[in-house]
Amino acid sequence: MALPKSEGRPRLDPESPPLKKSQSSLPPTRPWTQLESCIPPAMSILESRLGSQAAWVDPASLPKYGDASEIAGNAPDHVKQLTNNTLGAYGVGNVDAFAYSVGRKIRLVEVNTDQRGDKWEATAVAELIVSKDMLNGAGMMHGGCMCYIIDNCASFPLVALGLMQGVNGVGVSQALNVFFHAPCPLGAALRITSTSVTLGGRIMTSRCEVANKVSGRMVASALLSKMQPNAKRLPYED
Numbered sequence: 493m494a495l496p497k498s499e500g501r502p503r504l505d506p507e508s509p510p511l512k513k514s515q516s517s518l519p520p521t522r523p524w525t526q527l528e529s530c531i532p533p534a535m536s537i538l539e540s541r542l543g544s545q546a547a548w549v550d551p552a553s554l555p556k557y558g559d560a561s562e563i564a565g566n567a568p569d570h571v572k573q574l575t576n577n578t579l580g581a582y583g584v585g586n587v588d589a590f591a592y593s594v595g596r597k598i599r600l601v602e603v604n605t606d607q608r609g610d611k612w613e614a615t616a617v618a619e620l621i622v623s624k625d626m627l628n629g630a631g632m633m634h635g636g637c638m639c640y641i642i643d644n645c646a647s648f649p650l651v652a653l654g655l656m657q658g659v660n661g662v663g664v665s666q667a668l669n670v671f672f673h674a675p676c677p678l679g680a681a682l683r684i685t686s687t688s689v690t691l692g693g694r695i696m697t698s699r700c701e702v703a704n705k706v707s708g709r710m711v712a713s714a715l716l717s718k719m720q721p722n723a724k725r726l727p728y729e730d
Contacts, residue, residue, distance in 0.1 A: 653688045
């Protein structure tokens with residue numbers, strides 16, 4: 493069924509039928525410096541390519557978390573720092589936030605960006621030691637705890653790539669598909685490697701592998717899908 497013709501810019505309302513590619517008029521990606529110039533002084537926000545609505549908080553406006561000088565990789569220092577800031581603000585939060593003690597143990601240790609043909613991708617590596625507050629009743633890492641860790645770590649490359657391209661790579665989690673390969677006991681050293689897969693105007697995805705740093709044994713793997721939030725539905729306070 494053909495879509496009705498409309499005057500001017502196509503509607504980007506989530507309730508409307510999906511637009512054909514030829515009918516969309518998404519703005520082109522703009523450099524980070526141009527994005528900064530359109531940030532209003534009242535609330536620092538990062539503009540999404542989804543449409544004219546600004547969405548989500550600019551990582552540059554978040555409190556500093558960790559030290560970029562301790563993170564390896566070829567990504568610029570400001571990208572490493574802002575990616576870490578996002579972990580601190582959203583993944584860890586305040587002391588009374590969910591899984592605060594677990595989130596504080598995640599260490600971002602490396603961020604790289606590489607070009608493969610016409611496509612750019614980002615890879616981020618994090619590490620942590622399994623502690624008592626991560627265990628289930630059987631003395632192994634709880635599956636829910638593993639999901640929490642992957643949700644945070646698999647977001648790193650998307651945030652980093654978004655910063656490099658001047659678009660919103662933070663988003664909100666839409667789906668997380670996790671495969672558990674082996675139990676994870678107390679004291680295990682984990683190395684979590686995450687790589688961007690897609691970073692589109694509305695949907696972004698990454699893959700993640702969690703391995704025992706000592707033995708190299710795969711503990712879990714996952715695919716994370718995130719989406720740009722609808723600014724009108726975000727719980728901003730006046």
